[in-house]
Amino acid sequence: MENQKPLILITNDDGYQAKGINELIESVKGLGEIIVVAPDGPRSGMSSAITSLQPLRIHLIKNEGDVRIYSCSGTPVDCVKLGISELAGKKPDIVLSGINHGSNAAVAVLYSGTMGAAIEGAVFKVPSIGFSLLDHDHNADFSATHKYTRMLTEQVLKDGLPAGTCLNVNIPKGEAIKGVKICRQTAGQWVNEFMPSKDGANKQIYWLTGSFENDEPHDEMTDEWALNQGYVSVVPVKVDMTNHDHLEMIKSWEKLV
Template sequence: MDNKRPLILITNDDGYRAKGINVLINSVKGLGEVLVVAPDGPRSGMSSAISALQPLRIHLEKEETDLKIYSCTGTPVDCVKLGISQLASRKPDIVISGINHGSNAAVAVIYSGTMGAALEGAIFKIPSIGFSLLDHSAQADFTYSQEYTRLITEQVLQEGLPIGTCLNVNIPKGDDLKGIKICRQTSGQWVEEFMPSKDGVNKQVFWLTGRFHNDEPFDEATDEWALSQGYVSVVPVKIDMTNYDHINKMKSWENLK
């Protein structure tokens, strides 16, 4: 192993067979040694979940020059933890997650297993990126996203990121991408989230559905606006969720009896 070359740890939440992760692997080939540790099946919506009540199993799926691919029975965060602590011969230089089938812009960053994995990399003080394409189809066309996944990965390898920060990168689908916009997360929420239905014995069940309500559709500083205009949105995301602006306003609480 050439320790002078970057070690790239890759994972996702759609499973190691997903088209998106295989496109991502191909897009970063040649940048360094690639270690893939990804779930053995879909794990969407896992956020930063970990497997605390059952053991994890891994299986070596593929090995060739500068590439190893492992499947894991756990969550995306489990994959990052195992990759760093058990499977990598040294600390990875970068963690990249994706390419997710579907958007992780705005508040979706909270629920996303793709971004949970990127945040886990940041917890380990490793520059990390989550990539997503705005197309949920299993056969989504990632052709025009590969240029940006490689460019942004190269940039982070060269410049690094602040400790405790990762990138949430979302890419519009199509062949007319206008470039990159550095953005903030859009304010909004999911509404009408469940569709009532019946199961096979006529018992009520609920299917997760709904739509995203954008509170600020015309704000050019946001990721949803950038995506609507055909730009790749890049949002720096922090692990530290403290509302520092509100700390001083709450200081009087320390005198409560």
């Protein structure tokens, strides 16, 4: 008889050995069959990058019960593509990415390998969620995340998501989480992004640093506000990046040629 359990594909951008992805696996055990395809090391900031100039290599790390874990030499998006196209055996019912060590709220969604993987799942028309914890420590305490990762995974398995849509979920650090807020992405940008320095040969180098400048710190509909108030933020993210309102505004340009 065919296995009727949901198939859950999990990946991340911190590598298959990261605490966050292993906590995510534990939090959704029992909800279905789990296949993990994750980078063999850190791939933060990869966004939707893919590997095109060299072959990808995978290694089976674990195959025990309902959990199968592979490491991959590529990016988070490579992992999703390989997982769906070559390794899963059938189309997954859901793609989970994370739990990322650090926030992916606001414009960080544009750079995030965690969210690049979730967006790729949506490209394949698979309901997908990217999870992040606002703690960069490699040994961060993820105990408070389990309730929310499991609940949201169960809800998406039950109700699905619109085609071309995934969820960007960020979780505050600490135990005193007030609940969940459905939000939109905060407007703002990173400033003072580089720290100039010198290398050993006295050549100019730059270290990536900076801080986020929030353009709307008091707007209660934004993810940054929710997180600052102690809520889990949930933002629906679309693959379609078309500005449909402006599309109509510039339609007249067709007549200029």
